[in-house]
Amino acid sequence: MSPIRRFLRTPEAVAGAILLAALIAMALIAPLLFPGDPQAIAGPALLPPFQDWSLPLGTDRLGRDVLAELFHGARTSLAVGLAAAAAALAIGSVVGTLAGFAGGVVDEVLMRITDAFQTVPSFLLALAFVSVVGPSLGIVVIAIALGTWPGPARIARAEVLSIRERDYVASARAIGMHPLEIAFREVLPNALPPGLAMSSVIVAAAILTEAALSFLGLGDPNRVTWGGMIAEGRAVLRTAPFLSIIPGIALVLTVLGVYLAGEGIVETTAVRRGLS
Amino acid sequence: MSLLAVSSLTKRYRRGGKTVIAVDDVSFHIEPGETLALAGPSGSGKSTIARLVLRLIEPDAGAIEFESDDFLALRGATLRARRARLQMVFQDPLAAFNPRATVARVLEDPLRIHGIASRTERPRRIAALLERVGLAADLAPRAIHEISGGQRQRVAIARAIATRPSLIVLDEAVSALDVSVRGQILDLLLDLQRKERIAYLFISHDLGVVRAVAHRVILLDAGRIAESGDARAVIDAPQSAIGKALVAAAPRLKGTTQDAS
Numbered sequence A: 001m002s003p004i005r006r007f008l009r010t011p012e013a014v015a016g017a018i019l020l021a022a023l024i025a026m027a028l029i030a031p032l033l034f035p036g037d038p039q040a041i042a043g044p045a046l047l048p049p050f051q052d053w054s055l056p057l058g059t060d061r062l063g064r065d066v067l068a069e070l071f072h073g074a075r076t077s078l079a080v081g082l083a084a085a086a087a088a089l090a091i092g093s094v095v096g097t098l099a100g101f102a103g104g105v106v107d108e109v110l111m112r113i114t115d116a117f118q119t120v121p122s123f124l125l126a127l128a129f130v131s132v133v134g135p136s137l138g139i140v141v142i143a144i145a146l147g148t149w150p151g152p153a154r155i156a157r158a159e160v161l162s163i164r165e166r167d168y169v170a171s172a173r174a175i176g177m178h179p180l181e182i183a184f185r186e187v188l189p190n191a192l193p194p195g196l197a198m199s200s201v202i203v204a205a206a207i208l209t210e211a212a213l214s215f216l217g218l219g220d221p222n223r224v225t226w227g228g229m230i231a232e233g234r235a236v237l238r239t240a241p242f243l244s245i246i247p248g249i250a251l252v253l254t255v256l257g258v259y260l261a262g263e264g265i266v267e268t269t270a271v272r273r274g275l276s
Numbered sequence B: 001m002s003l004l005a006v007s008s009l010t011k012r013y014r015r016g017g018k019t020v021i022a023v024d025d026v027s028f029h030i031e032p033g034e035t036l037a038l039a040g041p042s043g044s045g046k047s048t049i050a051r052l053v054l055r056l057i058e059p060d061a062g063a064i065e066f067e068s069d070d071f072l073a074l075r076g077a078t079l080r081a082r083r084a085r086l087q088m089v090f091q092d093p094l095a096a097f098n099p100r101a102t103v104a105r106v107l108e109d110p111l112r113i114h115g116i117a118s119r120t121e122r123p124r125r126i127a128a129l130l131e132r133v134g135l136a137a138d139l140a141p142r143a144i145h146e147i148s149g150g151q152r153q154r155v156a157i158a159r160a161i162a163t164r165p166s167l168i169v170l171d172e173a174v175s176a177l178d179v180s181v182r183g184q185i186l187d188l189l190l191d192l193q194r195k196e197r198i199a200y201l202f203i204s205h206d207l208g209v210v211r212a213v214a215h216r217v218i219l220l221d222a223g224r225i226a227e228s229g230d231a232r233a234v235i236d237a238p239q240s241a242i243g244k245a246l247v248a249a250a251p252r253l254k255g256t257t258q259d260a261s
């Protein structure tokens, strides 16, 4: 059976893929469906959902269209989640490969630095970084990656330690290849899969961290974010709970979708690898 | 002057508090165009000697002179450049290549690293190398895992001769191959030696093969040289205990010996 068919036969994976597809679709069509500034005033304040079909999910305290904000928030969540996860995997793979391949003092130093980053709770690290440098989308991405890269670094290092003993690495040395080329061209690509298998968890965690930063007012102020929407709705939690509940549900479904789809891909491809 | 002169080479491994002497005071030399075989039971130190000679690992004591230079003194870029002259072929032709590589990439690396052919010349050089080892040039774009074991070992030999080395270390290079393929690969090696005067350090536990291809043989036992000399003389009439045991354990040998005498 092909991995795709096996994936399609796993209900959780399919559910995850549908959620993820919906999120991506929302992110892509947001500017088409809701052109213009989603933070502009669109109607009366605090309109409840399902009352006015031109504003299906109602409006917030300032009269902004909740549905438009939700769609544009999907863009931010997805962009930050993917960019932060990619940055964390890239930093982690490079550090882990250098440590595992070089060994000795280089390994010692790099792994101490990795320990240090891993000891500090990653959310605190992100919080501190954004507080000092100031909130913008790029800074938020870096802040999240800073706390996330040690995991992929450890995984890459463990993989490199086993790969570097293989004959093909000895062959590369024997033909006179430069050690850096061996590390990054011969070893690193083969050390990537276990880290990539973790990427759905990393993306999901990054989306949550971004939401938490935005909730605390440390997100990019020029963008709509789900975390920011929840924080905004908190002021009127008793009178208009939907303002917090709607972005909250979106967040939960997104994280669930990313996680389930990612796990589905890993499971189905891992089974295939086991069979061949 | 010998091509390769190894003297008093020693390598110890520490494992769980115990010290294993993998190579113990081993000395030998190889002349240009000569095949020296290293034979001995599993664990006798053959692969360790191969890795020491190739500077893949460092010895605890001893000296290696290669092409009249102190080979152990070379470092960094100088060592990498000199590696062109000393190549290697491993036992498992699948493990010896990057699992993502294509045939072309495997052969391109040595040409690029040692500046042997410009980027535009390389495809032609790769085709010539493939033909030299008896493979079709259109094998170049194929992935390493797609071709057969015999083809892979030919690619490994093509990679080894790409830099025009004077010595190739063959660590059990034919042991994993089918008997018929083994014969073809041995013929290819002998042909290369005749035409290009390449010397071989030929490692094998199969005395039948050793007798057929080697000029001289060294029998190893637990890291030490037990016996050495002319390959036929040693194998036909071993003096050491390990030599007698190895000959007794090689069933195909009886036939070869009788044919020769």
Ligand SMILES: Nc1ncnc2c1ncn2[C@@H]1O[C@H](COP(=O)(O)OP(=O)(O)O)[C@@H](O)[C@H]1O
Residues within 6 Å of the ligand: B013, B014, B015, B020, B021, B022, B040, B041, B042, B043, B044, B045, B046, B047, B048, B049
């Ligand atoms: N990396 C290593 N660490 C510890 N012991 C080793 C290592 N490599 C080889 N040895 C030991 O050295 C001895 C010789 O091994 P090797 O050279 O591989 O023998 P052969 O190739 O003749 O089978 C064996 O006892 C082996 O266990």
Ligand SMILES: [Mg+2]
Residues within 6 Å of the ligand: B046, B047, B048
């Ligand atoms: Mg061996």
